[in-house]
Every structure is written in C-alpha cells, then in structure tokens.
Amino acid sequence: AQRVTQPEKLLSVFKGAPVELKCNYSYSGSPELFWYVQYSRQRLQLLLRHISRESIKGFTADLNKGETSFHLKKPFAQEEDSAMYYCALGRGNNDMRFGAGTRLTVKP
Amino acid sequence: GAGVSQTPSNKVTEKGKYVELRCDPISGHTALYWYRQSLGQGPEFLIYFQGTGAADDSGLPNDRFFAVRPEGSVSTLKIQRTERGDSAVYLCASSGQASEQFFGPGTRLTVL
Secondary structure, X not given: OOEEEOOOOEEEEEOOOOEEEOOEEEOOOOOXXXXXXEOOOXXXXXXXXXXXXXXXXXXXXXXXXXXXXXXXXXXXXXXXXXXXXXXXXXXXOOOEEEOOOEEEEEXX | OOOOEEEOOEEEEOOOOOEEEEEEOOOOOOEEEEEEEOOOOOOEEEEEEEXXXXXXXXXXXXXXXXXXXXXXXXXXXXXOOOOHXXXXXXXXEEEOOOOOOEEOOOEEEEEO
C-alpha cells in the first residue's frame, strides 16, 4: 500500500537557518515523489518533483530509495517560506497520496 | 487562462441533506481528481476521472458519495444524507499530459 509519513506537524526555525522537512514513503512500485506547498490563504501548489531534480525557491529534495525518504531542504530559510508543506506520492497520472503536512514557521 | 475553479466556496447544510459540489478544471485537462481534507490532515484521495469515466473511485468512503463528469470537463461531487463527519474542505485538481496536478481553492463543507 502507498503511504506517506511526515513526522513533524510543526517546525519552527529562525530566518537564515537551514531547514529540513522530513518525508518517508512506502510503495512497492517505482515512486514519483512531489512536494506541494500551501501559503496562507492560497491554494495548494506544486513546489517540486523528484524527477525534475530542480531547485525551486532555494529548496531541493533528493529521493533516497534505500531509506525511502524524500526530505525537503533549504540552506537559508526566509520568512516568506512560512507555509504548510505536503509530501506526496504519485503514480504517473493517477491519484496522489499526501502526507499529513508540516507547518513551517520562519521567525525573524 | 483561468485555473481550476470550485463552487460554492462555502456550503453549510444540515445533517441528512443532499449537497452538490462543482469543479471546473483547466481547459483541455483530461484528468480530474477529487480530494477531501479534514482539519489537520493532508488531502485524502476520493476519485479520479480520465475523460468522462471514473478511472479510480477507490477513495470514496461509502455509497453516499458519488461523482460525475458527463462531458469530460466539469465534474460534480454529490453527497447524499450528509453526516457531521463529512465536514471538510473538498479539493478538486486537474492535470494534463504531465503529472503535475493543479488545485482549485476548495469548497468548505459544514454539516450541522
């Protein structure tokens, strides 16, 4: 069965500090992993996906199949990064399984 | 062009009533998804359409929930005999060729 676990419901860091949002998954097939973000009063939107191997807004995430993890990292957090972050596991164009989310607060 | 839209933005109903929630996907997107998000949780998959047909409805919690997409564009999620536990934000998303899903703003359903 597909399952996504985000162990931290809340994460608080100071501006300029590194941040890592954890995500672990379980899936028997070849996973497609995503990070979605929801800023205050905005809709859920894609932040990045593992197949693109890109950096968006300074965030990166590496798929570690051995540890079944897809942690989201940023070396220097900014106040505007404060938001809800959801890790998601997809199967091509089929449904997505989301984690419970982590609320990141970046303090000034 | 416009993104995914959902109406109404808020719906308050009484226990036992019937409700319909509407989703207008991005034009040309063949895939459409419904999710339910309860407080403090991530979106929970309900049903996925490819064109007019439901490709996967395994997430529908019971037979009170039903969704249609008769012309392969607009979709309606229907809930019969609503219960207080149905209160949540119902999200719709659509996608085209790529696997990125574009989400609507959601409909907040409150069952009193």
